[in-house]
Amino acid sequence: MEATDLSFFLSTGLGDGIGVCAGHTLYMAGKKAVTGNADISVGKELQVGIMLGSAAVCSGGIWQVRCFLNESMFGAHVETSMLTDHKNNMMHEFNETNISQL
Numbered sequence: 001m002e003a004t005d006l007s008f009f010l011s012t013g014l015g016d017g018i019g020v021c022a023g024h025t026l027y028m029a030g031k032k033a034v035t036g037n038a039d040i041s042v043g044k045e046l047q048v049g050i051m052l053g054s055a056a057v058c059s060g061g062i063w064q065v066r067c068f069l070n071e072s073m074f075g076a077h078v079e080t081s082m083l084t085d086h087k088n089n090m091m092h093e094f095n096e097t098n099i100s101q102l
Contacts, residue, residue, distance in 0.1 A: 004068055008064065009061050009064045009065050009068075012061060012063075013057040013059075013062075013064070014057060016059070016060030017053035017057035017060065018053065019056070020052050020053045020056040021046075021052065021056075022049070024045065024048060024052055025042065025045055025049040028048075028049075029045070
């Protein structure tokens with residue numbers, strides 16, 4: 001499987017979804033065990049985990065496609081470079097302007 005294959009994009013999204021669902025469910029089961037809170041329903045939290053996991057499948061799968069397209073069209077990590085480059089960082093300039101006005 002190559003990083004440019006559809007199977008890679010899908011497996012990354014599915015991995016994200018399974019991790020989010022399992023993480024949420026296990027966290028809530030542990031919280032119930034530690035706190036003894038009878039209001040926490042692990043079955044209900046599994047359903048919440050499935051919903052959160054399905055969102056992670058979408059965002060995780062799209063993220064890989066987006067990274068591939070950015071790298072193939074603009075070179076590696078173009079967005080990160082724009083955000084972290086001191087000279088081009090608009091938020092930094094905004095903060096400096098506000099601080100100088102104090």
